[in-house]
Amino acid sequence: MTRKIRLLIVEDEAAIRTGLIDLFVFHGYEVNSTADGVEGLKLALSGQYDLILLDVMLPGMNGFDICSGIREHDREQPIIMLTAKSNDEDIVQGLALGADDYVAKPFSVAQLVLRVQAVLRRSGIGVSLENQIHLGDELVLDCRNLSGTLQQTALTFTRREMDILQYLHANAERPVSRDELLTKVWGYAKNLELETRTVDIHIAKLRRKIEPDAANPRYLVTVRGAGYRLMAE
Template identity: 60%
Template sequence: MTSTKPTLLIIEDEPAIRSGLIDVFVYHGFEVDFAVDGEEGLSKARRGGFDLILLDVMMPKLDGFSVLKAIRQHDAEQAVIMLTARGGDDDVIQGLSMGADDYVAKPFSVAQLVLRVQAVLRRTRSAQDEQAVLHLAQGKCVDTRNLCLTNDVDTRFTRREMDVLQYLHAHAERPVPREELLHKVWGYARDAGVETRTVDIHIAKIRRKLEPESGEPQVLITVRGGGYRLLRDAAG
């Protein structure tokens, strides 16, 4: 799929919602494709070429979590926003923990959804040419281009996790507040009112990959009342 327009795949089984989303995003200048169930959605997602995927959680044939897991195994960088009818903590945490870039609970504001999609796209399109390797405390080294630890290629990061790591690394001299990460990494306006648990869940995932051993964190630390700080080694 080639186009100068941003490309969007909508995987949604409810006809009225699907039709409404297609109309809204076509109006906002997107090139839109759609799927009516999880199996069709996964097939189209695997073919690639989409700037972002809107993925419903509750669908026939294959649920959204299964689709997301398969997408992440195929492409760690694909931007995905999940749509959930329940919006409870369990759904949100599961979706973010599996690598979703964001989530939106139904019923949702169309304007809010458009803003969230635009925020994710700004993040993916404004990625800078960062240094290839981040040298962290405790001898940890992160390969930013291949999204893994340099000495453990099986420990992989999503594109969003890497964006968080790169921002924290660039500001390692101080704790970075959650709200700043939402603004700078996720692309939300400072007054958007987005809950910071999105950040907390991503930090927890990153920490488990950097410091799988239990105990006091030595690489990615939480500063009470200040946010998060990534500790670098002397090489930087």
């Protein structure tokens, strides 16, 4: 099971922008777009997008400056630059500023989709989430049916609770911060500076369900100063 991938298209040519929107909506993406460079940077910095398709020649601010502005705040945001300029100097400049890939116009739509999928794959975005999660020998989660068993006791979950567990499981090699959960699971804008205990409350509810002893968690653990981590053992 996968959530919809969120794509931002910053492109001032209306025909190309409309074509790209139709293309990626058809492929199951959630798409937002703008024709203006300044608005494009503002949207990009919200952190709500899994990948940004960024034209170079834009009104208000060019794509190189937008890419540089994104990288000042977020080194991991996937970016593919689109441009009619295909000489080596422009390609090198775009990649040096931190773009993940560079596609010259006119381009094959099939090739563009493959390039987008490749960047997302390298970034670990859009990978299939497990439909069943095993934690230790006693806890099994059925993600599709929002259920599970703990020592033969039946469990039920809300969709949000299971989304949290699936996201933590997909990123089990590292702790996941509250802000990342709010962005990737709840869909809030990045760096919104919300004063909310929503994540903590959900984590506490989940521990009461999946932990043999919620006061001493074995599976859903807190990593001090870093966030939460789902442990296989």
